[in-house]
Amino acid sequence: MLNISNKVEIVNDIEKYSTYKTLSERPHYKILNKIIIGVSIFCLIILFLPWTQNISGAGAVTTLKPDQRPQTIHTAIAGRIEKWYVKEGDFVNKGDTILFISETKDDYLDPNLVKNTESQMKAKEMAQISYGDKVTTLDSQIAAIKRERNLKLEQARNKIRQSILKVTSDSMDLEAVKTQVKIANIQYNRSIALNKDGLKAVTDLEEKRLKLQDVDAKIITQENKLLTSKNELINAKVEINRITAEYNEKEQKARSDQFTALSNQFDTEAQVNKLKNQYVNYQIRNGMYYIKAPQSGYVNRALQSGLGETIKEGTQIVSIMPSKYDIAVETFVSPMDLPLIHKGEKVRIWFDGWPAIVFSGWPNMSYGTFGGKIVAVENFISNNGKFRVLIAPDETEEKWPIQVSVGSGAQTIALLENVPVWFELWRTLNGFPPNYYQPKDSGTKDKK
Structure with a gap:
């Protein structure tokens, strides 16, 4: 077992010493103890305070x-710096000119490029109008060909109807002549019989014979007329086919010329639109030689300097801080x-x-x-x-x-x-x- 009795005695005996009495009786130690206790209580209270x-x-x-936000201004085209209109720290309004550049590409060096392009555009527009007028004229020509063809066909159809009527008339005449031949034969045969019986004179018989020969001659002539009428009918029908083919050829040729004119008109229209596009592009490009402020603000820094310096497309020129x-x-x-x-x-x-x-x-x-x-x-x-x-x-x-x-x-x-x-x-x-x-x-x- 532990022997702690001696330790207890030492603690009780320490109060006998004067040093201990002197230290324990000093007042600031009591104050320090109170401060430590107060601070401890204060810290404990702080630990429970709310914290956000x-x-x-x-x-x-x-x-x-x-x-x-601050922005940089770029050049949209390549060029050469010719003149500065601002310096760093200047205030610029929207649309104020900052820099002027000149052209460096060979395709745009002509000072009259815009006017020349405009003249070409107007000439092509006149050519387009001319092709349009030609198309209109060919339309009128095609309509005239159609009218003329219809009239010619109507005339040919009338001729066919006339030929048909003539064939009918000649056929009827032929039948009449054939009837006359039959009658003449009957009369001639009757005259022969009567002559044999002594009832008709020879003179009458010879007259009947002449009449029969005359009628036989007429039938040949009438058959010839009928064949001629039929031939004319065939020719009239052939004429209709010829007229149809002729005027179809004329109409197709006119339509071919019309389609050629339309093709040229559309091609000219495409060229006009292309020239208009070039004309507008050239006008816009001329406005790009002057680099302007996109909004009001202060020029912070010039990112390019000097005169005669060549810059490329998209090169940063200056940085601007908006004023508002x-x-x-x-x-x-x-x-x-x-x-x-x-x-x-x-x-x-x-x-x-x-x-x-x-x-x-x-x-x-x-x-x-x-x-x-x-x-x-x-x-x-x-x-x-x-x-x-x-x-x-x-x-x-x-x-x-x-x-x-x-x-x-x-x-x-x-x-x-x-x-x-x-x-x-x-x-x-x-x-x-x-x-x-x-x-x-x-x-x-x-x-x-």
Whole structure:
């Protein structure tokens, strides 16, 4: 067993010594003990005070809209620098001339290029009108050919009808002659019989014979007339085919000329459109010799210098800072903090060179900070390994200082939930992320 009786005696005996009595009777030790106890109680109370979790970030001042940010002016065509109209620091209005360049390409060196192109365009337009008139004339010619063909065909059809009637008439005449032949034969035979009986004289018999011969001659003549009429009918039908073929050939030739004129007209129209395109391009190119300001602002820097220097297409000439812009702050947060950032949340900001006293856990006690709200959160990581967040001024709070320039540094704090101090210390020591935070508005929308 342990022998502790001697130790107890030593503790009881220490009070006998004067040194101990002297030290124990000093008053400042009692005060120190009270201070230590008070500080301990104060620290214990602080551990239970509320602490606002936050996400800090570093960034720079920028503009809210892309068209309000500093921009560089490029030349659209190649050329040679002839004259500068501005210098660095000048204020320019929209449309003011900054630089004049001259042409360097062989295709555009002619000073009368636009006028010559316009003359060519007008000549081609007149040729196009002439081809159009030719097409119209050929239309009239084709219509005249059709009318003439119809008249010729009508005339030929009338001739066919006449030939048919003549054939009919000759056929009837032939039948009449044949009837006369029969009658003449009958009369002649009767005259022969009567002559044999002594009832007719020889003179009458000879008359009947002459009449029969005359009628036989007539039938041959009438058959010849009938054949002639039939031949004329055939010729009339052939004439219709000839007229149809002739006028079809004329119409096809006129149509061929018309299609040739139409082809030339369309080709000329294409050339006119091409010349119009060239004419407009040349006019626009002439306006590109004077490089003008796209918007009002200040000339920050001249990126090209000198006279007579040759520049290529797309060469940067000067950089301009717009005179009117809506200020904003872009800051960067780590990927671990990205789920805690939401559009529309409040953010506290203080700017480099602007006096500020910041207590990150107690934002109400900070001085020199300004309010902002998140308007955009980038969904793709930046080159620095963080996500970009765009912050605009909070209209319900104090306005941002007008002395802040675009490009100056800025520090941001995004406010999250309130937790005890001891919890925040424990989280920081263990490297845990802040509590998962969702805005009340978004939670309400999710419930709906």
